[in-house]
Amino acid sequence: xxxxxxxxxxxxxxxxxxxxxxxxxxxxxxxxxxxxxxxxxxxxxxxxxxxxxxxxxxxxxxxxxxxxxxxxxxxxxxxxxxxxxxxxxxxxxxxxxxxxxxxxxxxxxxxxxxxxxxxxxxxxxxxxxxxxxxxxxxxxxxxxxxxxxxxxxxxxxxxxxxxxxxxxxxxx
Ligand SMILES: CC(C)(COP(=O)(O)OP(=O)(O)OC[C@H]1O[C@@H](n2cnc3c(N)ncnc32)[C@H](O)[C@@H]1OP(=O)(O)O)[C@@H](O)C(=O)NCCC(=O)NCCS
Numbered sequence: 001x002x003x004x005x006x007x008x009x010x011x012x013x014x015x016x017x018x019x020x021x022x023x024x025x026x027x028x029x030x031x032x033x034x035x036x037x038x039x040x041x042x043x044x045x046x047x048x049x050x051x052x053x054x055x056x057x058x059x060x061x062x063x064x065x066x067x068x069x070x071x072x073x074x075x076x077x078x079x080x081x082x083x084x085x086x087x088x089x090x091x092x093x094x095x096x097x098x099x100x101x102x103x104x105x106x107x108x109x110x111x112x113x114x115x116x117x118x119x120x121x122x123x124x125x126x127x128x129x130x131x132x133x134x135x136x137x138x139x140x141x142x143x144x145x146x147x148x149x150x151x152x153x154x155x156x157x158x159x160x161x162x163x164x165x166x167x168x169x170x171x172x
Contacts, residue, residue, distance in 0.1 A: 001098035008059040011051045061103045068094035083119035101137035121163040
């Protein structure tokens, strides 16, 4: 896999079927499966702003012009000036091929280029080794453990928080 073959692009209507799959196929999204969700929500959101809002958004991860998954971001933070929290999911057939870290590094560069944010953060699960390595390769650093931060799969669970700051080096 090379940087040249991975690209991020805006959502188009044909992508909505993949979004619906993540909302309705148990476990397809990975550890973030949280039960069935409204399968019509993607069409409504796409009609509203094409998933490019001022407070959050999504881009499609494409590999050699094939749809491999999505990256997302939303504004968060305690202060007046917000920062971004990002997320990613690849379809299972695209995992473990060097796409995830590149896509997350690209999203970070994109957000630092087009917004004045100082910080991009990402949370993951203690057992999600693939995402931990992927974030580290994308230039993120582990900040710490958030205790009992999410209710998932029947119980409250810890999360691991990572960040990349504007002046941290990009691996790309
Ligand atoms: C997590 C995810 C985005 C990672 O992307 P990916 O393309 O599969 O990972 P990459 O190929 O970029 O791998 C990055 C590093 O992780 C390692 N890795 C990948 N999958 C792994 C696995 N299952 N177990 C251990 N290490 C793994 C790779 O070997 C690589 O490290 P290396 O260069 O030292 O060899 C992807 O697997 C995915 O979409 N998973 C389901 C959804 C999910 O968990 N999203 C994150 C929620 S917090």
